[in-house]
Amino acid sequence: MQQDQQPRTKRSRLLAGALAAGVAGAALAGGMVANTLPVFADPVHVDAPQQSFGFADVVSKVSPAVVSVRVDEDIKPAADDEDDQAQNPFDNLPRDHPLRRFFDIPGGPGGQGFPGMPHGRQAPRHAVAQGSGFFISDDGYLVTNNHVVDGGSKYTVVMDDGKEYNAKLIGTDKRTDLALLKVDGGDRKFTYVAWGDDDKVRIGDWVVAVGNPFGLGGTVTAGIVSARGRDIGAGPYDDFLQIDAAVNRGNSGGPDFNLEGQVIGINTAIFSPSGGNVGIAFAIPASVAKDVIQSLKDNGSVERGWLGVQIAPVTDDIAEAVGLADAKGAIVTLPDNETPASKSGIKTGDVITAVNGETVEGPRELARLIGNDRPGSKVEVTVWRNNKAETINVTLGNLSALDEAASANGGNSQRVPTNPSSLSGYGLTLTPSEDGDGVVVTDIDPDSTAAEKGMQPGDVIVSVNGKSVTSRRDVSDALSDAAKSGRKAALFQLRQGDQNRFVALPLSKG
Numbered sequence: 001m002q003q004d005q006q007p008r009t010k011r012s013r014l015l016a017g018a019l020a021a022g023v024a025g026a027a028l029a030g031g032m033v034a035n036t037l038p039v040f041a042d043p044v045h046v047d048a049p050q051q052s053f054g055f056a057d058v059v060s061k062v063s064p065a066v067v068s069v070r071v072d073e074d075i076k077p078a079a080d081d082e083d084d085q086a087q088n089p090f091d092n093l094p095r096d097h098p099l100r101r102f103f104d105i106p107g108g109p110g111g112q113g114f115p116g117m118p119h120g121r122q123a124p125r126h127a128v129a130q131g132s133g134f135f136i137s138d139d140g141y142l143v144t145n146n147h148v149v150d151g152g153s154k155y156t157v158v159m160d161d162g163k164e165y166n167a168k169l170i171g172t173d174k175r176t177d178l179a180l181l182k183v184d185g186g187d188r189k190f191t192y193v194a195w196g197d198d199d200k201v202r203i204g205d206w207v208v209a210v211g212n213p214f215g216l217g218g219t220v221t222a223g224i225v226s227a228r229g230r231d232i233g234a235g236p237y238d239d240f241l242q243i244d245a246a247v248n249r250g251n252s253g254g255p256d257f258n259l260e261g262q263v264i265g266i267n268t269a270i271f272s273p274s275g276g277n278v279g280i281a282f283a284i285p286a287s288v289a290k291d292v293i294q295s296l297k298d299n300g301s302v303e304r305g306w307l308g309v310q311i312a313p314v315t316d317d318i319a320e321a322v323g324l325a326d327a328k329g330a331i332v333t334l335p336d337n338e339t340p341a342s343k344s345g346i347k348t349g350d351v352i353t354a355v356n357g358e359t360v361e362g363p364r365e366l367a368r369l370i371g372n373d374r375p376g377s378k379v380e381v382t383v384w385r386n387n388k389a390e391t392i393n394v395t396l397g398n399l400s401a402l403d404e405a406a407s408a409n410g411g412n413s414q415r416v417p418t419n420p421s422s423l424s425g426y427g428l429t430l431t432p433s434e435d436g437d438g439v440v441v442t443d444i445d446p447d448s449t450a451a452e453k454g455m456q457p458g459d460v461i462v463s464v465n466g467k468s469v470t471s472r473r474d475v476s477d478a479l480s481d482a483a484k485s486g487r488k489a490a491l492f493q494l495r496q497g498d499q500n501r502f503v504a505l506p507l508s509k510g
Helices: 002-020 056-065 098-103 286-299 316-322 340-344 363-371 472-484
Strands: 066-075 125-135 141-144 154-158 164-173 178-183 206-211 219-230 240-243 255-257 263-270 281-285 310-313 330-333 351-355 378-385 388-395 421-423 428-432 439-444 460-464 489-496 499-506
Touching (some): 056 066, 056 206, 056 255, 141 286, 164 286, 178 286, 263 286, 281 286, 310 499, 316 489, 316 499, 340 388, 428 472
Antiparallel strands (some): 066 125, 125 141, 141 178, 164 178, 206 255, 219 240, 240 281, 255 263, 310 330, 351 378, 378 388, 421 428, 428 439, 439 460
């Protein structure tokens, strides 16, 4: 019996092997079985935490630090403006004039005004706006949005227990939409929250938003971080966290917490075709807010470095035209006024590729890197010029000087001069500028590559591949030189009014 069972067991194992191989398995000669099914890699598997959780612990800890911010604003009526055309036409009448008595105009016996006519002196209208904020210290400093407090004449902070305090505006920063208020609570120590490290925040992490939507008071919503580094066109320092927690009007200035109760963002904007929550909100990262708020607390304002250039992204065409391997960096045009960049030797047409050794991916990164430095600090700016990299030392100015600088262009580049000549192949009709600075595009073929790239009549071609041009011949020679050097595209510097930009046109079309 024992001898008999051994071969049977062997056959059973062979049969089991054949079944395990599946129906597609083939029995080969000699009783061998082969598995012809493909072998797949293991799918993604995540070990999710088994314990149940909620947000109640986080909310109970942080809620006392989150407040409602009420902003009172006095709106001057139009009739208070002496030059306003709607001013009451009877205001100039003598006080004892019978028309005043008859029409009951202010200054007369009745003092109510002519029905349907604006009063000569109306009382200022009163408006109230509401937003959210949160304490960052126990002595009453609190953070909110600039657009919440903008235009306010009085600020009131409403605690989660209903108690109200007057607040003083310490400073604002419009460029990042942040503001700092201070509450004097006497002996009271306010519950406050700490900044978190948003660099550690991952897409998909939980976030809890606490605020004052629609003036309802402390309201909590939860969701996830759905994107990072969002640019919504709000300014040069856009670097928003995108969250899907419900955020509505009145949530502005309110904090977004991680599950440790730390602030990782400040709600500032929503995407909403309807005006209500659609699950896309944008928050200022804590790393940005922390530095700005500290500067407001120390100085009442934010000082940023200023390079003094106009910049544009480096497209693939521009990279090809200037000889860059990758379409990275920011191409420079200089304004007419003197700036730190022009003083240091940076030129129009340079491509800034790094600041202090840190790579510049595009204009937004350059603005952020320069803005993070203080006025007066020295930075190393790496530029790509004439097919090689150069390092230029620049002493930064103060960004506020940008508002004082004025660029003036005395010429009228829109005027169409006489004797135009054609640059065939590009669909451009050109003529020298009347002031001798550049060549004016007087006509353009709407089906040409130049038109596709955005060139238009009235543009002044200032240079081609960094060479100044004053005639059609100069343009043609610059194109020929670019072709001889092996370039596939030529870089045109264009001026329209006081604005400069760059367009790269492929040489094969010329």
